[in-house]
Amino acid sequence: QKEVEQNSGPLSVPEGAIASLNCTYSDRGSQSFFWYRQYSGKSPELIMSIYSNGDKEDGRFTAQLNKASQYVSLLIRDSQPSDSATYLCAVTVLIQGAQKLVFGQGTRLTINP
Amino acid sequence: DGGITQSPKYLFRKEGQNVTLSCEQNLNHDAMYWYRQDPGQGLRLIYYSQIVNDFQKGDIAEGYSVSREKKESFPLTVTSAQKNPTAFYLCASSKRGAVNPGELFFGEGSRLTVL
Numbered sequence: 001q002k003e004v005e006q007n008s009g010p011l012s013v014p015e016g017a018i019a020s021l022n023c024t025y026s027d028r029g030s031q032s033f034f035w036y037r038q039y040s041g042k043s044p045e046l047i048m049s050i051y052s053n054g055d056k057e058d059g060r061f062t063a064q065l066n067k068a069s070q071y072v073s074l075l076i077r078d079s080q081p082s083d084s085a086t087y088l089c090a091v092t093v094l095i096q097g098a099q100k101l102v103f104g105q106g107t108r109l110t111i112n113p
Numbered sequence: 114d115g116g117i118t119q120s121p122k123y124l125f126r127k128e129g130q131n132v133t134l135s136c137e138q139n140l141n142h143d144a145m146y147w148y149r150q151d152p153g154q155g156l157r158l159i160y161y162s163q164i165v166n167d168f169q170k171g172d173i174a175e176g177y178s179v180s181r182e183k184k185e186s187f188p189l190t191v192t193s194a195q196k197n198p199t200a201f202y203l204c205a206s207s208k209r210g211a212v213n214p215g216e217l218f219f220g221e222g223s224r225l226t227v228l
Contacts, residue, residue: 008153034216043203043219044156088155090217101217103155 003027004091006104015113019076023089023104026070031099033065033072036088038106044088048074079111115140119204119220126191126198126227134189134223136204144207145187146217149173149200156203162187191225199227 005024013019021035032051036044050056050063050072062075072091076083086106092099117138126132138145144163148156158171162181176195181187191198202223209215 004155032215036217043222044217045219046216049216100158103157105153105155 002104003093003102004089004104006087006089006107008105009108010110011107012110012112013079015079015081015111017079019079019083019109019111021074021076021087021089021107021109022071023073023091024071025091025093025102027091027093028067028070029094030067030070030091032092032101033063034090034101035061035063035072035074036090036103038086038088040085076109081111081113084109084111117204117206117218117220119202119223122221122223124223124225126225128227129193131190131192132225134191134202134204134225136187136189136220137185138187138204138206138218138220139185140206140208140218141184142206142208142218143184144209145181146205146207147171147177147179147187147189148203148205150203151200159189159202198225200225 003026035048037047038044048063050065053065056063060077064073086108088106089104090101093102120135146161147159150156157173159177160179162168165184168179168181178190204220205217207217
C-alpha cells in the first residue's frame, strides 16, 4: 500500500462549481498535512496546511482532515479556469524517529469554462 | 525578494557525463532538499540537509551526490552512475527543519535531458 494515495484524474469540473480533491494516507502517526498546487511545467507551491481534525478555510480553499479515517481533502469553491493544475497531497510520515514528508502522485484538475 | 534560485533551467547531457545543478536560497532556512519528478508522478526525495556540512540520503540517492558547504547553497551532482537521469529536479527549503518538515518553498526547477 502506498503511503499517500490520490486519484490521478483527470478531474473535470465546470467553472463556478466546487472541486473536491481527496487524499488517503497509511500512517496513523502522521501529524502534518499539506496541499500543493503545480501548474504544468512549473514547481509546486503550497496552498494549504492543516494539522488538526476538522476544516480549515482560506479564501476559496478549504482543507478537511479526518485522522480517524486517515484522509485529507481539499475543496475549491467557485472554481476558476486558473485553478486548472495538478494538486499534490503531502503528509508527514514517521520513519526512523523523524517525520518525513511524503507526496502523493497528484490529481490533475481541469476547470471547464 | 527572498526565494530559491535554481540553475540552469534546462540542461542537456550526454550519457556518461556528470552534471551539477545549482540551488541557492536567501530565505535563511536551515533545511534544504532535492526532489526528482517524473512525468505524471509525485515528488521523490533524493537528498536533504538540516545544517551546514551535514546531509542525508533520501529514497532515491543512488547515482547522485550533494554538498552543503554554505547555508545558502545545496548543489546536486547527477553522476554517470544514475541510469535514468532525465527528469525535472526541484530544490526546496524549509524553515522548520528536515526532522519535522513543515512547509516547503520550491525553486523553479531544472529540467535535465540525457541525449
